Amino acid sequence: MQINREYIENLLDEAKTAGDAFISRTLDKAEKSEPLSHREIAALLVTGNPEHLKQIFAIAGAIKRRIYGSRIVMFAPLYVSNYCVNRCAYCSFNCGHDFGRRKLTMDELREEVTILEKMGHKRLALEAGEHDSECPIDYILECIENIYEMKFENGAIRRINVNIAATTTENYRKLKDAGIGTYILFQETYHEPTYERVHLAGPKKDFAWHLDAFDRAQEAGIDDVGGGVLFGLADPYFEVLGLMLHNEHLEKKYGAGFHTISVPRLCPASGMNIADFPNLVDDITFAKIVAIIRIAVPFTGMILSTREDHGMRKKLLQLGISQISAGSRTTVGGYSQSAQNETHPQFLVNDDRSALSIITELMDDGYIPSFCTACYRNGRTGDRFMSLAKSGQIGNVCLPNALMTLSEYSMDYGDAAFQEKAAAIIGRETAHIADEHIRQKTIENVEKIRTNKGRDFFV
Ligand code: SAM
Ligand code: SF4
Numbered sequence: 001m002q003i004n005r006e007y008i009e010n011l012l013d014e015a016k017t018a019g020d021a022f023i024s025r026t027l028d029k030a031e032k033s034e035p036l037s038h039r040e041i042a043a044l045l046v047t048g049n050p051e052h053l054k055q056i057f058a059i060a061g062a063i064k065r066r067i068y069g070s071r072i073v074m075f076a077p078l079y080v081s082n083y084c085v086n087r088c089a090y091c092s093f094n095c096g097h098d099f100g101r102r103k104l105t106m107d108e109l110r111e112e113v114t115i116l117e118k119m120g121h122k123r124l125a126l127e128a129g130e131h132d133s134e135c136p137i138d139y140i141l142e143c144i145e146n147i148y149e150m151k152f153e154n155g156a157i158r159r160i161n162v163n164i165a166a167t168t169t170e171n172y173r174k175l176k177d178a179g180i181g182t183y184i185l186f187q188e189t190y191h192e193p194t195y196e197r198v199h200l201a202g203p204k205k206d207f208a209w210h211l212d213a214f215d216r217a218q219e220a221g222i223d224d225v226g227g228g229v230l231f232g233l234a235d236p237y238f239e240v241l242g243l244m245l246h247n248e249h250l251e252k253k254y255g256a257g258f259h260t261i262s263v264p265r266l267c268p269a270s271g272m273n274i275a276d277f278p279n280l281v282d283d284i285t286f287a288k289i290v291a292i293i294r295i296a297v298p299f300t301g302m303i304l305s306t307r308e309d310h311g312m313r314k315k316l317l318q319l320g321i322s323q324i325s326a327g328s329r330t331t332v333g334g335y336s337q338s339a340q341n342e343t344h345p346q347f348l349v350n351d352d353r354s355a356l357s358i359i360t361e362l363m364d365d366g367y368i369p370s371f372c373t374a375c376y377r378n379g380r381t382g383d384r385f386m387s388l389a390k391s392g393q394i395g396n397v398c399l400p401n402a403l404m405t406l407s408e409y410s411m412d413y414g415d416a417a418f419q420e421k422a423a424a425i426i427g428r429e430t431a432h433i434a435d436e437h438i439r440q441k442t443i444e445n446v447e448k449i450r451t452n453k454g455r456d457f458f459v
Contacts, residue, residue, distance in 0.1 A: 001211060001249045003190050008241045015042035023052055030059045030295045041244060044292050045237040053288060060291035060319045063298050069395065070429065071370045071402040072362055073323040075123040075161070076116050076355070077305070079332045080104050080143050082344065084129030086165070086202030088188070090230065090277070092269040092346055093129045095202065099270075099344050102332055103128075103135055106146055115335040117152045119327050119355040120413045122371045122405070123159045125184065127330075127346075130165035130204060137171045140164060144178045154412040155456055159373035161226070165204060166213035172220030181376045182259050183217045184226035185210075190242025191234035194279075198233055214250060223382025224259040225250065226303070231281045232266025232274075236289055244296060255383035260301040260323065263290055263316075267307050269347040283312060287319060294320025299389040309350040317367070327355030356413065363421050368429055370402035371409055374458035396435040397459050400442040403429055404457045407446045423450075 018039075026040040036044075044056055081103035084093040104112065116124065126143060128135050140162070147157050159181040166185060175183060189195050192207050199205040214225045227246060229239040247257035265281055268274045281289070293302060304313060304321040306328040313324060329335050330345040337343065351358070359369045374397070375385050388394060403426045410422035426446055433439040438459060448454035 001215065001246065003192065003211065003242055003245060005192060008190075008238055008245070011038050011042040011241060012046060012235075012237055014039065015046035018043035018046070020049070023047055023049070027052070027055050027059065030056075031062075033063065033298060036296055038241060038244065041292065041296050042237070042241060044295070045240055045288075053284075056288060056291050056295070057319060060294040063294055064318070064320050064322070067298055067389070067394065068322045069399055069432070070367045071322070071398055072317060072367045073123070073301070073370045073372065074121065074355075074359065075125055075303075075323060075325050076119065076121045077125045077127050077163075077325060077328050077330065078112060078116065078147075079127045079330060079334065079346065080109065081128040081131065081135040081139070082332045082346070083131035083134035084202075085131050086129070086204040087200035088202075088204065089198040089200060090188075090233065090266055090269065090272055092271050092344060094271060096200075097271040101134075103139065104143070104332060106142065108333055108336070109143055109146055110150060112333065112335045113147050113150055113157060114152070117150075117154065117157065118413075120154075120359070120371065120409050121327075121355070122155065122157060123161070123181070123373055124157055125161045125163050125325070127163050128165075130202070137167065137174055141174055141178050144175075144180065148179065155408075159376055166210045167216075169216040169220045172217045172222055175217075176221040180222070181373070182224040182226045183214075183222045184228070184260070184262065185213050186228040186230055186262060186264060187211065187242065187246065188230045189233040189239060190229065190246070191238050194234040211246075214246075215253070218250070218254045223254065223256060224376070224385070226260035226262060226301075227258040228262030228264060228303070230264050230266055231286065231289070232277050232279055234279055236279070236281045236285060240289055240292060240296075243293070247297060247300070256386045257297065258300050259381075259385065260303050261293055261297065262303040262305070263293070263321075264305060264307050267347040267350065270344065286312075287315060290316050290321065291319045299386060306349040306351040307347065310353065313351055314365070317362075317365075324358075326358040327353075356418075359409070360418065360421070363425055368399075368402045368406055368425055369409070370398070371405035372398065372401035372458065374401045377458065396433060396438050399429065399433055400438055401458050403442055404445050404449065407449045408455055411449055411452075 082093045161182040162180045163184040251257040301322045303323045362369045410419045445457040
């Protein structure tokens with residue numbers, strides 16, 4: 001695919017002259033969940049009118065609540081290798097940096113996964129730098145196989161999403177056969193001159209190779225792909241339109257756009273100076289971007305990591321985020337190290353609370369932390385997931401799954417007070433399951449989990 005830079009730049013230029021009447025009509029359409037044109041998305045991005053911003057936030061919040069209810073899917077990253085042949089100016093794993101590089105041995109991998117499982121995680125995002133000899137695809141496959149093979153008293157890691165460098169169709173086929181969940185790859189920036197500037201050397205420098213990665217993944221049968229840009233590299237409004245064009249390309253060609261969109265924002269990291277990046281995104285603009293993505297692609301999950309701090313995460317959950325990481329470490333072997341002794345994280349996290357405290361706060365704020373991994377296990381991927389989402393049936397599927405997995409989490413990892421809190425949420429939210437049969441089944445399964453008569457239920 002190609003990103004037509006001039007087209008996006010013209011959209012943004014024209015948007016500067018969009019009148020209030022045009023923006024009001026766009027907001028009306030957004031409110032009615034009508035699809036927005038590129039021109040309309042550009043106008044929402046560019047408007048600086050505080051009244052418009054207020055409405056954008058309100059509409060995004062309403063869409064979020066209508067489609068995702070109170071559910072928030074939980075996950076954690078697992079860094080397996082920091083060997084890298086690329087020279088990305090923003091990343092501490094950049095091959096120009098001199099530090100003791102390593103990858104996890106299979107014993108170390110099992111130790112990390114054991115800790116993550118003790119935190120209650122069922123869904124991981126496997127992360128690695130790019131290095132064909134130190135970290136070949138066979139090593140990644142071995143990690144995946146070992147993680148899926150591990151069985152714990154409380155179950156297992158049930159879904160491994162993979163965030164590794166753009167690779168060949170043949171390697172994507174191997175990842176597909178290994179049973180990965182989503183293949184995640186951030187475009188970093190859709191603005192080609194910026195892309196060239198920040199990728200100083202290595203295979204990742206090839207913009208087209210990176211941009212076409214999801215086409216190769218789709219051709220290899222991976223139909224859940226997760227996009228994203230690293231906000232802070234180029235004009236953030238340009239990036240949002242780039243994401244939209246990429247999403248439409250995938251939708252047209254493969255019947256489903258991005259399964260998820262991640263919104264990482266540049267953080268300080270060793271070997272780079274954040275002040276060298278002229279397009280850092282302030283908090284208000286960032287919140288506006290999250291809200292506009294939510295409005296533009298209502299059915300695409302949105303992922304937020306611990307790059308954002310506690311307050312920002314709380315705010316963005318209201319505007320569109322549907323998945324968050326918790327208890328994260330961005331170091332190879334980071335979960336086995338104490339926070340003070342962490343050696344060479346990829347970047348510095350801004351929310352270092354424990355998974356349990358994040359999950360508890362979510363419940364206090366009225367959310368349902370969900371450990372669901374059912375769609376991928378039931379083969380509801382790609383366009384099958386999208387048609388489920390668009391049919392409005394998500395409430396009869398994702399909600400019971402969220403409640404049953406929260407119930408399991410509370411019995412496995414919570415104390416009496418936590419269990420009481422979870423039971424109150426489950427009692428309250430079960431009533432919102434529209435389908436009578438599924439509602440009854442959920443109540444029965446929650447009771448089985450509570451009395452230790454069964455587990456790992458999903459619709
Ligand atoms: N090495 C692979 C790649 O580059 O595609 C896999 C992903 S890398 C482990 C995860 C992501 O971290 C990168 O895609 C990049 O967007 C992000 N990242 C790198 N440096 C960062 C920084 N200083 N702040 C925030 N995110 C950063
Ligand atoms: Fe390597 Fe990925 Fe970091 Fe670039 S972002 S230096 S490819 S780990």
